[in-house]
Amino acid sequence: QQKITLTSFTEGAYSIPQIGIPYERNGSQGSVFSPTLMLEVNTFDVGEATELQPIKNIIEEPITFWDFLPYIIIVLALTLIGLVVWLLIRRNQRKEMLAEFEKKKLPAHIIALSKLEKLQQAELWQKGEIKLFQSQLTFILREYLEDRFKIPALESTSDEIVDDLKKTDLEEVITGKLKNILQTADLVKFAKSEPPVEVHDEAFQNILGFVKATIPQPEPEEDTEETDTSTAKGDPVND
Incomplete structure (x- = not known):
């Protein structure tokens, strides 16, 4: 048994001639021939393939870790900034509380x-x-x-x-x-x-x-009264 592959790129009817196959039997030789075959070649209908087709939907890719990485970085950065701001505010509050405590602290x-x-x-x-x-x-x-x-x-x-x-x-x-x-x-x-x-x-x-x-002594207050009096006793102004 032998397979023969035929290829054609042009539409039409083709005649496949007889094919002789030699043989030898009981010391005598001979040939047998295949029948003549008619082959019809048809092309594909390409009319629909040349027309505009509707846009296909976008194929979604599977979500991976790298898709979330930018958001993770942003969240961490905002958290770090918030922590720094909170620490600065707390430090300032502690300084204010300490200063207030120093004011109220007994001598x-x-x-x-x-x-x-x-x-x-x-x-x-x-x-x-x-x-x-x-x-x-x-x-x-x-x-x-x-x-x-x-x-x-x-x-x-x-x-x-x-x-x-x-x-x-x-x-x-x-x-x-x-x-x-x-x-x-x-x-x-x-x-x-x-x-x-x-x-x-x-x-x-x-x-x-x-x-x-060593108890600190209060600073003496200036005698503003005497200063005011001496100022009031200035030379009279002549008209």
């Missing part, structure tokens, strides 16, 4: 005198709580120095506080007494020293006297 000497009075009423060293007494006494002193003289006493060592005190206008005698008080407290807190009983009361009285002696 340093009033706070120190109030705490010294409470410490005296507690009678800690009389009860044998020497370390606690010295810790609270020197804390009151450090806090007062920081508020009154703007010395970072709460964060400084005793020697650093003494060095800062020497830069102020305090007398050397007062600085020396405060140095002894701080050093005594350090010995009690860190070396477990037990100084004589009178040392505690003396330290308390020295700090109490120091606070009272």
